[in-house]
Amino acid sequence: MFPDAREALKDLLNLKWKGDQPPLQPPLEEAAAFIARHGPLRLFDPAIIWWGDGPPADFSDPRMAVVCASGLFKSTIRDVGSEVIRYDNVNGTLSTIFSSAVIDGEKYPTALKVDILAGTVKPVARDLLDALALEFMRSYKNIASCERCQRFFVKEYSNDFYCSPTCGEQSRKESQRDWMRNYRAEQKRKRESKGRKPRRTK
Numbered sequence: 514m515f516p517d518a519r520e521a522l523k524d525l526l527n528l529k530w531k532g533d534q535p536p537l538q539p540p541l542e543e544a545a546a547f548i549a550r551h552g553p554l555r556l557f558d559p560a561i562i563w564w565g566d567g568p569p570a571d572f573s574d575p576r577m578a579v580v581c582a583s584g585l586f587k588s589t590i591r592d593v594g595s596e597v598i599r600y601d602n603v604n605g606t607l608s609t610i611f612s613s614a615v616i617d618g619e620k621y622p623t624a625l626k627v628d629i630l631a632g633t634v635k636p637v638a639r640d641l642l643d644a645l646a647l648e649f650m651r652s653y654k655n656i657a658s659c660e661r662c663q664r665f666f667v668k669e670y671s672n673d674f675y676c677s678p679t680c681g682e683q684s685r686k687e688s689q690r691d692w693m694r695n696y697r698a699e700q701k702r703k704r705e706s707k708g709r710k711p712r713r714t715k
Contacts, residue, residue, distance in 0.1 A: 520551075525583045554579055
């Protein structure tokens, strides 16, 4: 139903706030691009969203739903990656997403489907936000930040360090340039050291 959930999750995580000094500006243009590519997200209850010292926000703006979801998933990644993993925070975020909700004007029960005979409780995506949460549950251990451009990506292999072959190739070239620069500097230092005359002693 949502085949591009992984791409949508990566795009959501890579939204960046604008500015160098607070109050930063929410990335509304990037949020609009997200909606154009993947579709809108339902808005969380603003009461559960910590907005900090940011500028006044119009939470009826569909772009703000994307901005808020981005911040929520990013904070969830920090909770998972912290020294003391805050599973309560992570579980609370997912529970909030999967709880009963109004979607496109219609009230839906929880996304958790209970099968008493099988003894299972399974989340089923009702909309794109649920699909993103399910993808996060599947992929959170493999979400990483590219060592070159700092963009979030999902590792295919444990030793993946870059978000794309382009970043990997550019990093390799930069490492080669750095090595050659250091090597030449060291050779120059050695030549200059050999060329110095020993000091005369009295």
